[in-house]
Amino acid sequence: MAPAPPGSQAVPLPSNLPFRIISKTIGQGAYASIRKACPLNAPKPIIAVKFISKEHAFKQGRLTPKQLSMEITLHKYLGKHQNIIHCVGSGEDTIWTWIAMELAEGGDLFDKIEADEGVGEDIAHFYFTQLVSAISFMHSKGIAHRDIKPENVLLSGEGDLKLADFGLAAMFKRDGKVRLCNTVCGSPPYIAPEIVSGRRSRRADLLDTGYAANVSDIWSCGVVLFVLLVGNTPWDEPTMRSEEFKEYVETNGRTTDELWQKIPPEIVSLLRGMLKMDPNTRFTLDEIRTHPWFTRSNPYLSPAGTNANPIGLATQMLSQLRIDFSTDPTQGSQRGSSQYPDAMEIDSAPSPHRSRADPNALISSTQPETPVTDMSFDWERPPRLGMPTYDGISASQPTSNNHRPAYQMQPLTQTPFLSQLPSSTQDLLSQDPSLTQFTPNPSVPLTLTQAARKFKDVLPNYSLARFLSPLSLSLLIPLLAEALHRLGVPVPPFGEEQLGQWERDGEASVRVKMADGRRQGLNGHVVLERVLLGGDAMCEVRFVKASGDPLEWRRFFKRVVVLVGDAVLRPG
Incomplete structure (x- = not known):
């Protein structure tokens, strides 16, 4: 039996798995860890398996059996799409639930983007196009993601985008009937304002009036596009406690913020449409797909929507990663100085009285x-520096x-x-x-x-x-x-x-x-x-x-x- 994943109960994984575990931990969440696996009698294909400790998740955490079951059901229901991590299967015993998935061989997309710099227009357009393709497919199935953020954007071995993590996904349309969502969820920099600002008289995590989850996804995609372009978020949260967001709202998107000044006007018009405060006037997917910047030609984008030049794209992205040793690392580049965001879940936060802009208070x-x-x-080591493997080292x-x-x-x-x-x-x-x-x-x-x-x-x-x-x-x-x-x-x-x-x-x-x-x-x-x-x-x-x-x-x-x-x- 393989040893237990980190951060969970120190008990062995199930012994009757329909695959072989072949790695240590390659990823981790609040209640789960991810390992590589392959068929019992063959070395390929290699997949990723997410192991969730039920006791850790249900008793010590905030996950319910119903939520976990819904994640698996919706992920399987999605089926296959070239820009979405495919669910291969699932299973459980008395201690564990496991979800087998397609392995994102390229790792994290945003690991490969320089903080505070971003990528060029062609690369941003390429990945944004693939993100919109993934979200369009999900929405066509009546499912909203509700947690679109860099942490959930992975890559294939050829450098194509793969959207992951459907733990907060929700069905917003079924049998032609649209339903609103009430659960407050998401990550503060990427969450839509209607989710944060809604009234909650019954429970802190439930809105009195529901929101259209598919429309909220559009907002999150807009923030991700912004991050691709400049390497930072436009604000730390979409509330008036954030100075950047406050100015954006008060100027109707004509903000003087220096990060917005770096973005070409034709992209700014797309961002303003996606980041409209009123969900009813926010751009739809059709409006995004017909926007002049979205329909522009791109040397990296094939007619099938895949990477047309993997080596060229990787070379360009690698050349943009740079550390400037002349900078002062004690000066922060975080956005805003709002107070502690009590509307959202925080894993570990310092005192709410500390300034948000102070890098020494992180x-x-x-x-x-x-x-x-x-x-x-218990993490998987990457290949040794300068060596394809670390055999003998x-x-x-x-x-x-x-x-x-x-x-x-x-x-x-x-x-x-x-x-x-x-x-x-x-x-x-x-x-x-x-x-x-x-x-x-x-x-x-x-x-x-x-x-x-x-x-x-x-x-x-x-x-x-x-x-x-x-x-x-x-x-x-x-x-x-x-x-x-x-x-x-x-x-x-x-x-x-x-x-x-x-x-x-x-x-x-x-x-x-x-x-x-x-x-x-x-x-x-x-x-x-x-x-x-x-x-x-x-x-x-x-x-x-x-x-x-x-x-x-x-x-x-x-x-x-x-x-x-x-x-x-x-x-x-």
């Missing part, structure tokens, strides 16, 4: 720990003296560059896509694109929120701790003995729990491991997101990297 708690003692950390493999030319037990006197390493190590790391983000003028090495056959060959499915350092763990951990302190992360003290133990183990982990700039839960780990690369021992640091907005996690990663910048290995 973190609620962290705890340094080693992976072996942290039962909730142990993260904590002891390094002999002749494997230590790059591993520094003394503080660095200058920024480490790739050119300072042996040529064999340089050749190895030149194939690693995560290094391109640290160059002043990002470009994608030909070694990455020449042999590429798929989108994921250039832009991998795993997160690029990681870096290499020649510093030892015992030197790098204090630097990271100081960086986290500067960002408001209270890291408990540790002594020389603990540092020595981490150095001997060759690995360490810091668990991060925070509320992001919009007071939404953002959780994960900063994992440090000693690795061998072409005979050189180095330290690899990975930022592993467990839950939360991928753009917010990217922003957090960038800030920490800039603060420890002189320890980060860079190309050149």
Whole structure:
């Protein structure tokens, strides 16, 4: 039997599954974790299986058996669509419910978009077109998603959009009859204003007057388009407590906000139509599909609505990921300064009296720990940096003296560059896509694109929120701790003995729990491991997101990297 998913009851998974579990955790939600699986007697196809602990979800959480049953029923009812994660099957025993799904081989879309920058018009148009296709299909089946946000937008191996997570989906039309929804749900930056502002006299999560869930989906799609274009949301929540939203409403969409100024007028007209306050006058899907910007030609979009140039698209997106080491990471880029959003569910939030715009008020708690003692950390490792697999490479493999030319037990006197390493190590790391983000003028090495056959060959499915350092763990951990302190992360003290133990183990982990700039839960780990690369021992640091907005996690990663910048290995 496979071990239990993290964050759930420490009991084994069902032994009579109709497939084989072949990975550790690759994704996690409030009550569930996701593993890879394959047929019992064959290596392919590889699917994703979501395991929900009933006791954890029903007794400790806020999920009901009826809600879980509805998620499965609606997901299966949707059937197949090229831009929607397909439900393969489901099952349960007395302890677990599982849902088998198509695997999103390309990972998270918004892992691959630069925070505060966004993507070019062609790429934004390509993914927006596919999102509208997915939502159009759902609505044609009478189902609204109700939780459209970056966290639920995934990619296929060819880089096509895949909409996921139907836990909040609802039937708004059946047998020709339209019904309104009353449940308050969604994520504050993406939720429609009619859901937040409605009167609730009976229960905090139920509106007295219902809303059209399909029309609310249109609003959320508009916010996602905005984020694609500029790498940030237009507001932190659609209430008058948000200064950006207040100005948007009072100026009838003619806001002076600097982010709106970056967007071309023809797209602004589409956004204003989708983000109309009155649901009755908000753009319909037909109006979106006939808008001049939507119908424009796009070199990445095939007549069938799929990726016409996967390698070109991946190359362009990778070249747009860039970390500017000259910025001040303690200055926030979050939107607004509204008060605690009591209308919405928050995973972990700091004091409501703290300013929303203060980046140092984002973190609620962290705890340094080693992976072996942290039962909730059981995540699948990505391929080792610079290597297609990590066969024969142990993260904590002891390094002999002749494997230590790059591993520094003394503080660095200058920024480490790739050119300072042996040529064999340089050749190895030149194939690693995560290094391109640290160059002043990002470009994608030909070694990455020449042999590429798929989108994921250039832009991998795993997160690029990681870096290499020649510093030892015992030197790098204090630097990271100081960086986290500067960002408001209270890291408990540790002594020389603990540092020595981490150095001997060759690995360490810091668990991060925070509320992001919009007071939404953002959780994960900063994992440090000693690795061998072409005979050189180095330290690899990975930022592993467990839950939360991928753009917010990217922003957090960038800030920490800039603060420890002189320890980060860079190309050149």
